């Protein structure tokens with residue numbers, strides 16, 4: 001596992017509208033925070049950028065020394081309406097002030113408001129919502145509901161999918177979860193990456209299910225796109241899958257934990273496919289802040305057991321935050337903004353690809369979710385996933401990319417898979433919102449994305465050339 005250095009280094013100072021670097025990085029006064037995380041928490045903390053978050057507002061993150069970064073991570077798809085959104089803050093403070101910080105799953109006005117709001121914004125055939133705390137927990141509950149409802153014992157999912165880190169949700173995940181003891185419970189089908197399938201999406205689907213006994217399966221759990229690649233299900237495939245599930249009594253669970261609440265330019269990403277799920281799982285962007293998740297489904301499915309509740313599932317502050325966040329999203333038309341900004345981003349990415357077709361292999365972009373795959377300079381086009389099912393990833397390049405962004409005041413979620421592959425999901429739903437109000441400002445905002453790509457790209461090339469971290473051009477730094 002890669003370990004970021006905690007030794008402060010000199011890096012060019014930056015003072016622009018959205019970025020400040022005024023100390024060595026990491027800031028010397030934050031080193032003890034970073035070190036304590038490593039000492040007292042699991043080794044996974046090593047993999048974190050050495051930024052000690054002190055404050056985060058809208059799309060900026062600050063350390064306590066006054067360094068300020070642009071956050072393109074959205075805290076891993078959580079802060080869809082921006083960090084510390086004023087309406088969300090107000091809702092949380094209100095529940096604190098009136099002294100209601102826990103209510104188990106007893107009735108509260110706060111949960112009434114949110115359940116109605118969620119059902120109003122869900123497909124018409126779904127009429128009930130179960131509140132929980134994490135995405136993984138909502139996947140567990142969705143699976144349990146489907147088993148209880150159908151009386152069947154197995155489920156289907158995709159071989160490169162991700163659904164969480166608890167036992168059941170890990171079983172539903174694709175490859176790379178070899179530690180999971182019970183394998184037979186889930187049958188993993190190949191994911192129809194548009195670049196990987198030789199036949200039509202419908203035929204590919206037919207082939208995938210041809211040897212299955214459908215009446216063994218309670219549910220098919222899908223993500224609208226795969227998080228690791230931003231690879232969307234082809235629409236024809238999704239529709240075929242839906243009709244096959246319906247005709248075989250298999251419930252369709254759509255995991256919208258990452259893709260929901262406007263991320264892809266639709267309220268829910270499955271709307272792109274015009275399909276109708278039986279169960280939807282949500283988390284992350286549901287509150288843009290405090291931990292909350294939910295399962296949305298039908299009474300007939302949700303009411304199969306009286307065990308669907310949890311201690312913290314409808315925490316009043318989290319529920320109030322979620323209501324404020326969803327209302328803000330709707331009031332400010334952030335879903336439409338996500339689509340419009342995404343369309344512009346795609347246009348620029350395509351132009352960039354046209355300029356340098358030998359370098360950019362593939363772009364996937366819907367709303368503010370995108371990936372860019374960079375061609376291997378040696379022309380080696382091996383698969384993204386190796387024979388053992390691991391996403392091939394050179395940790396050093398990945399870390400170098402992350403660190404360079406760190407030093408240029410951008411927190412960026414970057415994955416570099418093996419030499420020659422580079423993937424960047426654009427994780428911020430509300431990137432420089434003020435740029436969006438005027439047309440010229442929109443272009444500037446898109447320029448931000450374009451520039452960011454170039455930065456990553458130049459980093460990558462330099463890495464190949466010199467095998468060491470690239471220093472960004474000062475001119476590029478000034479643009480943000």
Ligand SMILES: Cc1ncc(COP(=O)(O)O)c(C=O)c1O
Nearest residue numbers: 134135136162163164257258283
């Ligand atoms: C598609 C998807 N499902 C499930 C999860 C798990 O959610 P959580 O981390 O809240 O348990 C994630 C988290 O990254 C996700 O992206």
